[in-house]
Amino acid sequence: MSTTTSHTPEHEGPSRPPTRLIQNEATTEIPVHLLFRDEPEPRPVPLAPAVVGSRTGTGEQPRLRRPAAVKSRPMAEVDPALVERPARVLPGAAGVAAGLCGAAGCVATSWWAGILPPLVTEALRLPAYSGAGLGPAQWAAYAGAGALGLFGLGGLARGRTGHAWVLDLFGRYRGTVRRTGLLWVNPLLLRRRADVRLRHWRSEPMPAADGNGMALRVVALVVWRVRDTARATLGVEDHETYLRECVEAAFARIPVETPGSVRFSVEATGEALTRRVARDAGAIGLEVYSVQPVRVEYAPEVAPAMHRRRIAALDAQHRATVLTSVVDSVEDTVTRLTMRGLVELDDYERKALVKDLTVAFCAGRGEQSP
Structure with missing residues (x-):
C-alpha cells in the first residue's frame, strides 16, 4: 500500500487564510455591482440630512425619507373682497317727504302757468292768478318737481323679517339691507331679494354607494341658511343649485351604509356628510347645520x-x-x-x-x- 505525500513548492510560503474583501463580518448582503467594478468610482458625496437609517459597513443601501404627504385639494373660494356689508339707506319718511314735495312743486308750477283747474284752485284756496303760460321756466320747474317726486317715491321699499336686499350699481356690490319696515333705497340701485331664514330642504333620490360599492338611492334632509348674502347672491349663479350639487358630490365621495348592515350608524354618516357639505358650501356664504339621509334604498337595477x-x-x-x-x-x-x-x-x-x-x-x- 503506497502513501502519497504532498509537497509544498519552494516558491510558496506557508498557507494563509485568504484576505476578506470586506472587513466587517456583520455584512448581510453585498451589492453585485461593487464586486465587478473595473474602474474606481469617485468618492461618494455626503448625503443630505434627509437620509436616515443607513448603517456603516453593512452594505445596506441608504433609505431615503418618504416624500411629504400630498397637500389636500384647494378649497373653493370666491372673490375675497366680496363680503357682506351694510348698505346706506334712509328711513321711509324721507322718501315720502320727497314725493310730497315733488307733487306740491308740480301743483305750484301748474298754478303759476295758469293751467290749474278752478276746482283745484278753490279746494287748495289759492289766490286767483291769470297765469304766465307754459314757458321754459315752467317746463324746467315741472322737470325738477317731477324728478324729485319720482326719485322720492321710487326709492321706497319695505324690509321684512327674514329677508334682505342685496344692492349693486352697474355690476358693483353696494351693500346689503337687513333692516325692516319702510325704507328709502336709491332707486338707481338694482335690488336682489335674499331669503336669510333657516330653511329645510328635502332632496330628491340621489345616487350613492355603500362601503362595498353597491348602488343606492338616498333622500337627504338638509338644514341650512344664507349667512353671507353678497357671496350667496353674487358669488354663484344660483346658490340653491350649488348646494344641491354639493350634496350630490358628498354622496358620491362618502359611502352610505344601509340600515341592515353591521356598520350602520345614522349619526356617523350624517356627521361626515355635514362636514363635507359645510366646507364646500361655506365658500359662497351658506351655513349648513345638518345633512341627514332620511331614506336609503338600493338602486332599481340591483334592488331585486x-x-x-x-x-x-x-x-x-x-x-x-x-x-x-x-x-x-x-x-x-x-x-x-x-x-x-x-x-x-x-x-x-x-x-x-x-x-x-x-x-x-x-x-x-x-x-x-x-
Whole structure:
C-alpha cells in the first residue's frame, strides 16, 4: 500500500487564510455591482440630512425619507373682497317727504302757468292768478318737481323679517339691507331679494354607494341658511343649485351604509356628510347645520338581487336559530332521562334516541313556524 505525500513548492510560503474583501463580518448582503467594478468610482458625496437609517459597513443601501404627504385639494373660494356689508339707506319718511314735495312743486308750477283747474284752485284756496303760460321756466320747474317726486317715491321699499336686499350699481356690490319696515333705497340701485331664514330642504333620490360599492338611492334632509348674502347672491349663479350639487358630490365621495348592515350608524354618516357639505358650501356664504339621509334604498337595477340576498340571509339565520333550539332541547331531554335513571342507554341506543328526538322536534318546529 503506497502513501502519497504532498509537497509544498519552494516558491510558496506557508498557507494563509485568504484576505476578506470586506472587513466587517456583520455584512448581510453585498451589492453585485461593487464586486465587478473595473474602474474606481469617485468618492461618494455626503448625503443630505434627509437620509436616515443607513448603517456603516453593512452594505445596506441608504433609505431615503418618504416624500411629504400630498397637500389636500384647494378649497373653493370666491372673490375675497366680496363680503357682506351694510348698505346706506334712509328711513321711509324721507322718501315720502320727497314725493310730497315733488307733487306740491308740480301743483305750484301748474298754478303759476295758469293751467290749474278752478276746482283745484278753490279746494287748495289759492289766490286767483291769470297765469304766465307754459314757458321754459315752467317746463324746467315741472322737470325738477317731477324728478324729485319720482326719485322720492321710487326709492321706497319695505324690509321684512327674514329677508334682505342685496344692492349693486352697474355690476358693483353696494351693500346689503337687513333692516325692516319702510325704507328709502336709491332707486338707481338694482335690488336682489335674499331669503336669510333657516330653511329645510328635502332632496330628491340621489345616487350613492355603500362601503362595498353597491348602488343606492338616498333622500337627504338638509338644514341650512344664507349667512353671507353678497357671496350667496353674487358669488354663484344660483346658490340653491350649488348646494344641491354639493350634496350630490358628498354622496358620491362618502359611502352610505344601509340600515341592515353591521356598520350602520345614522349619526356617523350624517356627521361626515355635514362636514363635507359645510366646507364646500361655506365658500359662497351658506351655513349648513345638518345633512341627514332620511331614506336609503338600493338602486332599481340591483334592488331585486339584494332583496333575494336579504331573504336568503334571513332564512339561513332562521334555520340556524331553529337548529340551535332543537339541539338544546334534545340535549336537555337526554340528560334528564339518564340523570334520573329512567332509562339506561348504550351508545347505539343513545344515538337512536337523539335521532328520533331531533326529527320529532324539527317536525314540531316546522308546523309552528308560519
